Amino acid sequence: MTPPPPSPTRRIRLGVDFHVWDELFQGSRSHILGLYRAAIALAPDIDFLFFLDGTASLQQAHAEFSAPHVSLVRMPKRPGPVRLGLQLPWLQWRHRLDLLHMQYKLPLLSWGRYACTIHDVLFETHPQYFEPAFARQMHYFCARAARRSALLLTVSDYSRQEMARQYGLNPEAIHVTPNAVDHRRFYPGQEGAAVVRSLGLEPGRYVLTVGRLEPRKNHVTLLTAYASLAADAPPLVIVGQRDFRHDAVFESIASLGLNGRVKVLETVSDTQLPAVLRHAQVFVYPTFAEGFGMPVLEAMASGVPVITSNTTSLPEVAGDAALLVDPQDAPGLAASLSSLLAKPRQASALATAGLAKCQQFSWETSARTLLAGIRHTCGG
Structure with a gap:
């Protein structure tokens, strides 16, 4: 009725x-x-x-x-x-x-x-x-x-x-x-460095991705791309809980010889996450498909340069304020990572563009x- x-x-x-x-x-x-x-x-x-x-x-x-x-x-x-x-x-x-x-x-x-x-x-x-x-x-x-x-x-x-x-x-x-974005939680600056150190990370020196450990988030391609970077590249930090077919993530870490260079954090709390985002050197989100892509917006609001996929909703969310890559192209993803890590001015310009972009939402x-x-x- x-x-x-x-x-x-x-x-x-x-x-x-x-x-x-x-x-x-x-x-x-x-x-x-x-x-x-x-x-x-x-x-x-x-x-x-x-x-x-x-x-x-x-x-x-x-x-x-x-x-x-x-x-x-x-x-x-x-x-x-x-x-x-x-x-x-x-x-x-x-x-x-x-x-x-x-x-x-x-x-x-x-x-x-x-x-x-x-x-x-x-x-x-x-x-x-x-x-x-x-x-x-x-x-x-x-x-x-x-x-x-x-x-x-x-x-x-x-x-x-x-x-x-x-x-x-x-x-x-x-x-x-x-x-x-809740700008009371996600914003740029130095706050939260102690939280980051408590997780075994060095503020400002790690590549970050956030997302459940499942095939759609495309961790395997990211790991393949990261494995081709120089040995002195900042560590890759994966924040996310285990989900559907998560074993592929850990198998790739082992087979690519990345055990000492990749850190998987499965228990980052809601209160810790903003600090972890804020202190990342680069945020990368090479997902195969999203309906929106909230982590991209949260990373931008945190003043971090972003690399994300050129598929589904991601171009709509990121616009020209992120480097867009084919999520199946590991060499292309590696090149984008290398570029941002080696070129501080490019990374800073992208971070500034991201801060402006997230204000549109x-x-x-x-x-x-x-x-x-x-x-x-x-x-x-």
Whole structure:
């Protein structure tokens, strides 16, 4: 049953599935947090209801969620089928929502209208980088969300075009709310050097990549490129947790004889990561495919020169403020690394360009797009 649109005199009641707050820091968590911190400030006329387990920790970490038009509703942490099949349908009905904002997957029982953010459809366009069962599951949920959502959103024009192509949609019907950077966490300077040293790194003298240890992030090509650099090149630091087919990373390190030159850090915390980024000499992100590429933006905001791929969403995010390379071209990647390591002026110019580029992305701008879509959908 779908509730009628609110009258002009009635406040919009917007629910948000915020369960990602209770999980590991990742792109979808950064996105929904940054987006709604801005939206709350911009829309005192909307009643926001956030559904999550860690209500107290969210309020303690971010004062915006204590605003008078915000309600944090405890949704105990449960497996996905319970959350989608029982908890969210009940909360949607109980709180008489005008719209419920989800990411990727809609509740299994429908009680009203939905907004849904599908960050990417890489499981459709690049299925070789995903477990087949996962790709089939995501196809079902995202195709369903694309059909049933009253408001459909994504994070880049690349993702918008691919969503439209995969699901037979009009691209103009998909709203783009790009990611941005939390500049309170990611900024240039010398702060955090002690954190970097505590991890066994020398500030300003390491090449950094950040991303889960899985084939799509293309660590093997990066390791091959790095192995061709001079023996006195700064160490390569890989920050990321083990994921799908991660063994290839460690096998490549061993087979290329890089055990003494490559450091894999699997337990860098959310509070340590900004310092690790800030003190890198070069940031490299040669991923095969992304829906956006948040680490590129965070590295730019940290004042670090960036090398990234010339595929999918990365040219849209990086523009001419990074060196773009073919992710399958190990010699080309090695040449770009050698160039930035050997030419401080080039590296400095690229870092300056990156700082300017990341200013083009704003949570406030994305929140205004979101709120316009919500008001149009709800008749407010």
